[in-house]
Amino acid sequence: DQQVKQNSPSLSVQEGRISILNCDYTNSMFDYFLWYKKYPAEGPTFLISISSIKDKNEDGRFTVFLNKSAKHLSLHIVPSQPGDSAVYFCAASNQGAQKLVFGQGTRLTINP
Amino acid sequence: GAGVSQSPRYKVAKRGQDVALRCDPISGHVSLFWYQQALGQGPEFLTYFQNEAQLDKSGLPSDRFFAERPEGSVSTLKIQRTQQEDSAVYLCASSQRGFGEKLFFGSGTQLSVL
Numbered sequence: 001d002q003q004v005k006q007n008s009p010s011l012s013v014q015e016g017r018i019s020i021l022n023c024d025y026t027n028s029m030f031d032y033f034l035w036y037k038k039y040p041a042e043g044p045t046f047l048i049s050i051s052s053i054k055d056k057n058e059d060g061r062f063t064v065f066l067n068k069s070a071k072h073l074s075l076h077i078v079p080s081q082p083g084d085s086a087v088y089f090c091a092a093s094n095q096g097a098q099k100l101v102f103g104q105g106t107r108l109t110i111n112p
Numbered sequence: 113g114a115g116v117s118q119s120p121r122y123k124v125a126k127r128g129q130d131v132a133l134r135c136d137p138i139s140g141h142v143s144l145f146w147y148q149q150a151l152g153q154g155p156e157f158l159t160y161f162q163n164e165a166q167l168d169k170s171g172l173p174s175d176r177f178f179a180e181r182p183e184g185s186v187s188t189l190k191i192q193r194t195q196q197e198d199s200a201v202y203l204c205a206s207s208q209r210g211f212g213e214k215l216f217f218g219s220g221t222q223l224s225v226l
Contacts, residue, residue, distance in 0.1 A: 004154075034214065043116070043203055043217030044155070089154050098143065099168060100215065102154030 003027045004092050006103035014111050019077040021106050023090030026071065030092040034100065035064060035075045038087045047088075048075070080110045114138065116218035118204050124224045125194045133189045133221045137206030144187050145215060146179055147203040155203055161187060194225045 005024045013019045021035075031052040036044035050057040050064045050073070057064050063076045077084055087107050091100040117136040125131050137144050143162055147155035148171075157171040163184035172179070176194075181187040191198055201222050205215040 006154075036217075041219065043205070043219045045217070046214040049214065091154075098160050098162075099145070099157040099171070100155075102147075102156070104152070104154050 001026075002104075003030075004090055004101050004103040006088075006090055006106050008106050009104070010107040010109070012109045012111060013080050015082060016079045019075075019080045019084065019108055019110070021075040021077075021088050021090075021108065023073050023075075023103055024071060025073075025092050027092070027094075027101075028071070029094045030101075031095060032093050033064070033066060033073050034091045034093075035062075036089045036091060036102075038089065038105070044089055077108075080108075082110050082112060084108060085110045116204055116206055116216050118202075118218035118221050120221060121219065122222050122224075124226065127194060127196060127225055129194050129225075130190065130192045131194055131223065133191075133202050133204075133223070135187045135189070135204030135218060137185065137187070137204070138216055139185075141206035141208055141216070142184075143207045143209060143213070144181055145205045145207075146187070146189050147205065148173075149201045149203055149220070151200075158189070158202075191223075194223075196225050199223055199225045 034049040035047040038044040048062045066073045087105045089105045090103040119134045146158040149155045159179045160168040161181040176192045178190045201220040203220045205217045207213040
């Protein structure tokens with residue numbers, strides 16, 4: 001049972017344009033959501049998070065949107081840069097459990 | 113170093129062999145997690161420690177998997193009688209406290225069971 005789903009295995013975007021990565025979840029108990037970025041042969045690194053009491057959180061070029069009624073979140077990267085090429089993981093948790101539940105990841109490629 | 117350190121970086125084991133994977137978390141981090149990442153998948157939770165106490169081991173796939181953190185710092189994940197399905201990247205992560213804190217991941221140990 002995949003509680004966190006990233007339905008797009010890959011995404012290709014032109015440099016300078018907006019990248020939008022999507023994530024859906026099924027567990028309504030989740031109240032904290034995060035995005036991680038992973039380069040080959042490295043561990044995931046934290047990018048941005050959002051609590052369920054908010055619907056938007058922004059950090060520089062990165063914005064995460066949360067739609068609780070649709071159980072959907074998205075990560076927007078504007079403008080996209082070549083260094084953004086990586087695998088992006090969506091993750092979720094609830095306050096009763098310390099563990100994060102990850103999606104399968106989306107490989108983002110930024111083309112010059 | 114300042115980050116989470118894992119060793120070995122790569123491990124090849126024959127089926128049936130026992131392996132031990134080591135994690136050095138960031139100094140002072142109370143919480144430590146182990147995740148398993150199969151090829152093309154996201155990390156899956158294995159177990160969680162707060163200091164030396166193992167508070168959640170619900171993700172360990174079988175009793176062949178055992179983790180410890182005896183002094184609340186370094187942790188070891190042991191897999192006994194390895195099977196081919198154990199082949200994966202094993203990621204360790206730490207955080208200052210726990211929930212609501214971002215996790216810092218190590219680069220992982222890639223285990224291949226032949």
